[in-house]
Amino acid sequence: MxxxxxxxxxxxxxxxxxxxxxxxDLIQVRGRRKWIGWFSAALAIAVVFTLAGExxxxxxxxxxxxxxxxxxxxxLLFKVIFLLGVAVASVGSIDFAAQRFxxxxxxxxxxxxxxxxxxxMASAGDLLTLYLGLEVxxxxxxxxxxxxxxxxxSGEAGMKYIILGATASAIxxxxxxxxxxxxxxTLFGTISHHVSLEGVHPGLAVGGVFVLAAFAFKIAAVxxxxxxxxxxxxxxxxxxxxxxxASKAAGFAAIIRVLxxxxxxxASGWLVFVIALSGMSMVVGNLLALxxxxxxxxxxxxxxxxxxxxxxxxxxxxNLGTLATIFFLFQYLFTNLGAFLVVTIVGSSVGDDxxxxxxxxxxxxxxxALAMLVILLSLGGIPPLSGFWGKVFLFWxxxxxxxxxxxxxxxxxxxxxxxxxxxxxxxxxxxxxADRPPVRLQLPAVIAIIICVLVVVGLAYPGPLISLATKAxxxxx
Amino acid sequence: xxxxxxxxxxxxxxxxxAALIVMVVPRRNLLAIRMTSAVAAGITLILxxxxxxxxxxxxRRGLQFIDRADWVGGLVGINYFVAADGxxxxxxxxxxxVIFCGVFASWTVVHRTKEFYCLxxxxxxxxxxxxxxxxxxxxxxxxxxxxxxMYLLIGIWGTGPKEYSAMKLTLYLLVGxxxxxxxxxxxxxxxxxxVGQSRTFDLTVLSQAQYSHNFQVVAFFLLYIxxxxxxxxxxxxxxxxxxxxxxxxxxxxxxxxxxxxxxAYGVLRVGFGCLxxxxxxxxxxxxxxxxxxxxxxxxxxxxxxxxxxxxAYSSVSHMGVVMLGLAAANEIAFNGAVMQMISHGIMTGLFxxxxxxxYERSHTRDIEAMGGLARRMPGIALAFTIGGxxxxxxxxxxxxxxxxxxxxxAFRAHLHSYLIGGVPLFSILAVGAVIAIVVTATYVLRVxxxxxxxxxxxxxxxxxxxxxxxxxxxxxVLGGLLVLIGIYPSPxxxxxxxxxxxxxxx
Numbered sequence: 010m011x012x013x014x015x016x017x018x019x020x021x022x023x024x025x026x027x028x029x030x031x032x033x034d035l036i037q038v039r040g041r042r043k044w045i046g047w048f049s050a051a052l053a054i055a056v057v058f059t060l061a062g063e064x065x066x067x068x069x070x071x072x073x074x075x076x077x078x079x080x081x082x083x084x085l086l087f088k089v090i091f092l093l094g095v096a097v098a099s100v101g102s103i104d105f106a107a108q109r110f111x112x113x114x115x116x117x118x119x120x121x122x123x124x125x126x127x128x129x130m131a132s133a134g135d136l137l138t139l140y141l142g143l144e145v146x147x148x149x150x151x152x153x154x155x156x157x158x159x160x161x162x163s164g165e166a167g168m169k170y171i172i173l174g175a176t177a178s179a180i181x182x183x184x185x186x187x188x189x190x191x192x193x194x195t196l197f198g199t200i201s202h203h204v205s206l207e208g209v210h211p212g213l214a215v216g217g218v219f220v221l222a223a224f225a226f227k228i229a230a231v232x233x234x235x236x237x238x239x240x241x242x243x244x245x246x247x248x249x250x251x252x253x254x255a256s257k258a259a260g261f262a263a264i265i266r267v268l269x270x271x272x273x274x275x276a277s278g279w280l281v282f283v284i285a286l287s288g289m290s291m292v293v294g295n296l297l298a299l300x301x302x303x304x305x306x307x308x309x310x311x312x313x314x315x316x317x318x319x320x321x322x323x324x325x326x327x328n329l330g331t332l333a334t335i336f337f338l339f340q341y342l343f344t345n346l347g348a349f350l351v352v353t354i355v356g357s358s359v360g361d362d363x364x365x366x367x368x369x370x371x372x373x374x375x376x377x378a379l380a381m382l383v384i385l386l387s388l389g390g391i392p393p394l395s396g397f398w399g400k401v402f403l404f405w406x407x408x409x410x411x412x413x414x415x416x417x418x419x420x421x422x423x424x425x426x427x428x429x430x431x432x433x434x435x436x437x438x439x440x441x442x443a444d445r446p447p448v449r450l451q452l453p454a455v456i457a458i459i460i461c462v463l464v465v466v467g468l469a470y471p472g473p474l475i476s477l478a479t480k481a482x483x484x485x486x
Numbered sequence: 487x488x489x490x491x492x493x494x495x496x497x498x499x500x501x502x503x504a505a506l507i508v509m510v511v512p513r514r515n516l517l518a519i520r521m522t523s524a525v526a527a528g529i530t531l532i533l534x535x536x537x538x539x540x541x542x543x544x545x546r547r548g549l550q551f552i553d554r555a556d557w558v559g560g561l562v563g564i565n566y567f568v569a570a571d572g573x574x575x576x577x578x579x580x581x582x583x584v585i586f587c588g589v590f591a592s593w594t595v596v597h598r599t600k601e602f603y604c605l606x607x608x609x610x611x612x613x614x615x616x617x618x619x620x621x622x623x624x625x626x627x628x629x630x631x632x633x634x635x636m637y638l639l640i641g642i643w644g645t646g647p648k649e650y651s652a653m654k655l656t657l658y659l660l661v662g663x664x665x666x667x668x669x670x671x672x673x674x675x676x677x678x679x680x681v682g683q684s685r686t687f688d689l690t691v692l693s694q695a696q697y698s699h700n701f702q703v704v705a706f707f708l709l710y711i712x713x714x715x716x717x718x719x720x721x722x723x724x725x726x727x728x729x730x731x732x733x734x735x736x737x738x739x740x741x742x743x744x745x746x747x748x749x750a751y752g753v754l755r756v757g758f759g760c761l762x763x764x765x766x767x768x769x770x771x772x773x774x775x776x777x778x779x780x781x782x783x784x785x786x787x788x789x790x791x792x793x794x795x796x797x798a799y800s801s802v803s804h805m806g807v808v809m810l811g812l813a814a815a816n817e818i819a820f821n822g823a824v825m826q827m828i829s830h831g832i833m834t835g836l837f838x839x840x841x842x843x844x845y846e847r848s849h850t851r852d853i854e855a856m857g858g859l860a861r862r863m864p865g866i867a868l869a870f871t872i873g874g875x876x877x878x879x880x881x882x883x884x885x886x887x888x889x890x891x892x893x894x895x896a897f898r899a900h901l902h903s904y905l906i907g908g909v910p911l912f913s914i915l916a917v918g919a920v921i922a923i924v925v926t927a928t929y930v931l932r933v934x935x936x937x938x939x940x941x942x943x944x945x946x947x948x949x950x951x952x953x954x955x956x957x958x959x960x961x962x963v964l965g966g967l968l969v970l971i972g973i974y975p976s977p978x979x980x981x982x983x984x985x986x987x988x989x990x991x992x
Contacts, residue, residue: 371601391634392627405562408671420667424660431637431656438601439641439649472558479561 013073016080019060019088020128026052027121034114042113046103046453049117053096053124060088072134076198079134079266082481086335087131087262091124094255094342097457101350102247104451105357109157109245116156120251123149127259133266136185136195136220143181143227146259147174150252154244166243173236177226184219187212197270214278220267221282227260228316229309231289241309246356249305250349253312254342261338264323265331283324288415290317291422298429304352305362307429308345311388314426315341321403321419325410332482333402336475340395340468344387347461350454351381358448364433369442376455377448378437380462387465389430390423395468402475493537494568494618495553497578498611500529501585505607513600523589523603530614531582538575542981547571548988549620549690557624563674563686567621572985573824576978577617577744577751580828583967584743584835585610587960588736591839594846595643595734602643605635606736613740616748622670622756623687626663629752632745633659633716636729636737643734651725651732658715658725665712666752669705673760676701693760693988706764709757710772717749718805720778730798735842738794739960742801743835747827750808754823758815758989765815770904770911773813773896777915779806781922788929793844793851796933797837800877803926804830810919811892814912817986819895824982826888829876829971833885836873836964840866843957844937847950853933858942862950867938869961874934876968878927884971887979893920 014021030049034042063085070081099117106113126146133139151174155167189195191212192203204213222233229237241249268279294314301307319341322334352362354377359366371378387396400423407416468474490496504526511518541550549569558564570578588606595602608631615628633656640652674687677695686692697705711722718726726746730738753772758765783803790796804826811823843866844859845851860867876883879890896916904911942948953961971978 386634392630397627397630402562405671408675416671417668420664424657424664427660428653428657431653434638435641435649438638470557472556475558475561 016071016073017078019056019063020125020132022056022059023092023121023125023128026056027118027125030121031114031118034112042107043103043453045113045117046099046106049120050096050099053092053099053121057089057092057096060085060092072198076134076196077138078129078132079197080132083265083331083335084128084131084262086339086478086481087258088128090258090339090342091127091131091255094251094258094346095120095124097343097346097350097460098247098251098255100460101250101346101353101454101457102245103453105245105247105353105454108357109159111158116153119149119153119156123147123153123251124255127255127262130259131262131266133263134197136188136197139263139266140178140181140185142259143223143263144178146256147178147227150248150256153248154240154252156248157245160243160245162243163245164243166240169236169243170240173226177223177233180219180226181223184216184223187216187219191216197266201270209278217267217279218282221264221279224260224264224267225286227263228257228319229313230286230316230320231293231313234290234294234313237313238306238309241312242303242305242362246305246349246353246362250346250353253308253349254345257312257316258338258342261319261323261334265334268323269326269331280324280326283320284412284415287317287320287324288418290314290320291419292317295422295426295429298426301429302364303362304364304367304433305349307364307433308348308352311426311429312345314422315345315388317422318400318403318419321407321412321415324412324415325406327406327410328479328482329409330403330406332475332478333399333406335478335481336402336471337399339474339478340387340399340465343461343464344384344396347380347384347458347465348388350458350461351377351384354451354454354458355448357451358446364436366445367433367436368440368445370437370448372442373445374448374450377450377458380458381437382434383462383465385430385433389427391427393469395465395471398468398471402471490533492553493533494551494570497530497533497582498568498614498618500526500533501607501610501614505604505611508600508603508607511600516596516599519600519603520589520593523607524586526607527582527586527589527610530610531579531586534575534579534582537570538579538981541570541572541575541984542977547984563684563688564623565621565686565688566624567688568615568618568624569620570618571988572981572983573751573754574617574985576824576828576981577747578614580747580831581610581613581617581744583963584739584831587835587839587963588739590956590959591739591842592734592736593956595736598642602639602734605639606740609635609639609740613744613748617751620689621687622673622689622692625689625752625756626667626670629666629748630663632748633663636733636741636745639737640729640733643737644732645734646732647728648732651728655725655729658722662712662715662722662749665708665715667712669708669712670756672701672705672708673697673756676705689755689759695760697761697763699763702761702764703767704764706757706761706768709761710753710768713749713752713757714775714809715749716746717753717809718746718779718802719775719809720782720802720806723779723783723802726802727795727798730801730838731792731794735838738797738838738842739835742798742838743831746801746805747808747831750805750812750823750827753809753812754820754989758812769813769815773810773912773915776806776809776813777918777922779803779809780919781806781925784922784925784929788925788932791853793841793853793933793937794838796853796929797834797841800837800926800929801830801834803922804834804877807889807892807919810896810915814892814896814899815990816895816899817983817990818891819899820986820989821979821982822888822891822893822895825884825891825975825979828978829884829888829968832964832967832971833873833876836869836960836968837877839960839964840870840873843953848947853936856937856947857940858938859947859950860938861942862947863952865952865958865961869965870938871934872965872968874930876972877930878923882969882972884968884975886972887975889923891979
């Protein structure tokens with residue numbers, strides 16, 4: 010038992026970090042509240058280092074408690090993504106939190122709690138563990154979405170998110186119960202064994218579709234994307250950033266665990282659904298992003314489309330597809346979080362998130378405009394930035410698995426998406442500023458944005474990360 | 487002879503480093519910004535001229551000055567691999583020349599100078615990259631880098647309906663690049679490689695690989711459309727007049743002078759270099775469209791009142807000559823096509839620089855509104871005349887050499903294939919193209935006469951001045967080269983000719 014807990018050191022440390030941060034808020038010196046954000050980022054980074062130490066031990070996957078949890082390199086990389094998300098979001102929201110939130114310690118604590126839930130999801134070896142992780146992660150996020158108490162929009166976002174999220178959880182449980190009824194177990198390993206012996210039971214097939222639908226909700230794939238624009242728009246902006254990246258990555262971790270692990274052995278019927286989700290997300294997400302005037306809604310729809318790209322990697326159902334998905338999600342964390350942090354700064358200064366607020370940004374704040382430009386170009390998949398490589402590997406995996414049509418849709422959708430990304434670039438660089446106020450920089454958020462941009466530019470040389478992802482994906486299949 | 491290590495990488499890095507330096511120079515220090523850009527452009531110019539010299543004087547063959555580095559090589563076969571042969575080198579030299587003059591031609595940009603030079607230098611990195619990349623993936627990557635800065639360059643510093651033109655240009659070219667990407671991924675996966683060779687984007691491997699006939703036919707068509715959009719093929723050329731007319735001077739110079747050549751170069755290097763069978767089954771289309779370009783471009787140019795539109799449509803027409811040379815697909819025609827790329831690059835660079843100068847002084851681009859300007863600006867008028875003469879291929883100018891080679895090549899091409907009523911298709915095409923040259927002469931002479939000769943409106947244009955200090959750079963260098971190449975073309979034709987064998991596999 011003690012040895013098994015030892016294996017779960019990163020998870021337990023994350024849980025401790027959540028509690029420590031909440032307690033730290035109690036002993037704060039009055040008027041000095043910003044250090045907690047730095048402290049929480051430091052804790053998150055410390056856990057990342059612990060995780061890095063585990064890498065060598067996980068050359069072979071380790072199964073805990075008879076398979077309830079599975080520790081492997083794939084899960085480890087996902088955990089790194091979640092914790093880096095906590096770190097960047099913590100630093101990025103230091104000023105925002107100090108201005109808007111009353112309970113700062115709890116805010117950072119909830120980030121850690123949700124990361125803990127996501128880590129459970131990424132290591133789940135059992136439908137129930139997965140559910141536990143899903144709920145821990147989601148419940149924290151529901152609270153975070155409604156965290157700006159003064160803003161009615163934020164309350165609305167939290168409400169919508171919890172109602173729709175609870176529905177998704179119910180669907181998941183229903184699907185899981187069908188699977189249990191069909192196979193008699195909730196362990197992935199046993200389900201997979203069962204499938205390879207007796208083929209796909211109809212109950213298993215239907216249950217699998219329900220489970221997939223629940224995670225499609227989590228990653229905001231069409232047609233389960235309806236909540237995203239409203240929640241993204243209403244939630245406090247740094248929370249939106251976290252929601253749109255780490256939480257999305259957790260959804261993908263779960264999909265990889267469930268679909269590519271137990272279900273796919275002997276059955277490829279699931280792929281049709283994944284392909285449909287992917288194609289619809291790319292087309293609908295990009296089309297709906299075109300007419301948006303609010304940048305958070307635009308980024309929400311762009312996020313729907315990005316989920317569609319990442320699903321190409323899942324649909325490829327191969328080593329290559331998995332590693333492409335991990336790479337994509339890793340770079341997407343920094344790209345999209347960076348975008349939302351810029352939105353945080355501009356929104357705090359101007360007071361709204363309309364794209365017109367960005368007019369003449371390059372004159373009001375050249376550095377910020379440049380950062381946003383780089384980020385937008387990366388989202389649009391312009392070489393040599395990280396988003397370009399992310400899409401290249403995904404499409405490449407798609408072509409290799411014969412998904413020509415899907416890749417063609419993806420390439421065309423990317424060209425389309427550049428239109429609305431460039432419209433923001435145009436607002437920043439071409440439109441005159443008129444009498445819009447200058448932008449007040451927030452130092453911590455600026456540091457976080459710089460880190461994001463450095464990663465986006467640095468991944469122009471994707472070799473090292475790709476070789477890590479290759480190892481992770483190789484251990485999984 | 488001692489050799490600078492990694493010369494091509496230096497050519498790529500010089501503008502990039504300069505762009506980064508410009509980014510941190512204070513915005514008010516205009517001289518530092520301009521000088522940094524000029525120095526970087528100067529380095530690339532000297533280095534590329536020197537490389538051309540070495541290549542010729544040492545009688546080198548094939549790809550030279552190779553630099554390689556692993557990028558994502560192990561997994562997907564993407565490597566940083568740059569090298570140059572005679573064709574690449576001559577186009578690198580052209581690029582360096584045009585950007586060098588372009589930096590001086592934009593000396594008067596005072597609105598957001600810093601960003602202007604940053605983007606201009608970034609654009610040039612992409613252009614150099616395309617010409618020297620020998621890895622198909624990096625080829626594509628540099629291509630996109632060359633296309634994207636254009637959006638902001640036109641959108642911010644342009645004139646007229648600049649935002650419309652910028653978005654139109656960007657989306658057209660990106661649609662083109664989507665076609666290219668599909669074609670390139672196809673080549674990557676469809677290549678039948680020698681045993682033991684893993685999948686790679688290496689062009690030297692891909693050009694030696696085998697492809698099935700049907701694949702070649704489809705892939706060449708995709709690449710032709712993809713690259714062709716950038717080369718301005720009819721009817722996908724409409725971004726070009728709008729874009730070039732709206733763009734600021736240096737950007738027009740670079741775009742019409744060099745960027746459109748990326749398209750033609752891509753068709754040659756990737757299309758003819760890797761997919762010869764596919765090329766053979768489409769040359770009738772490439773050739774026919776090329777002649778439509780020549781005829782249509784020159785007729786439309788004749789009807790324009792806006793001076794920039796005249797030059798822009800003349801580019802559409804001249805790019806037709808390049809594509810006709812490629813379609814004819816023999817050594818003479820290829821040599822002429824590359825020659826025409828260079829000749830037209832220099833000529834268009836000169837034209838747009840001159841239009842910029844005239845517009846800055848007279849504040850109009852309306853041809854009908856001007857007249858007799860030669861009396862106030864004799865230097866500009868002389869340079870314009872040289873450019874105009876080269877444009878319709880007067881002997882003694884570079885245009886003559888290029889067009890002569892292309893037409894000779896076209897008459898020789900495919901003597902027994904694609905017969906129409908017993909006459910080879912390409913002979914008919916060549917005749918059509920030659921006749922269109924007369925139209926070219928008409929509009930060039932009309933423009934010259936309207937703008938520079940006739941009575942001068944003293945009230946409006948009495949105070950105009952000739953070119954000043956840095957403005958002479960573009961005029962003297964580009965104008966001089968047009969004549970120099972026209973009189974003594976052999977170094978250039980030798981340089982190009984040394985590397986054409988690879989495109990002429992039976």
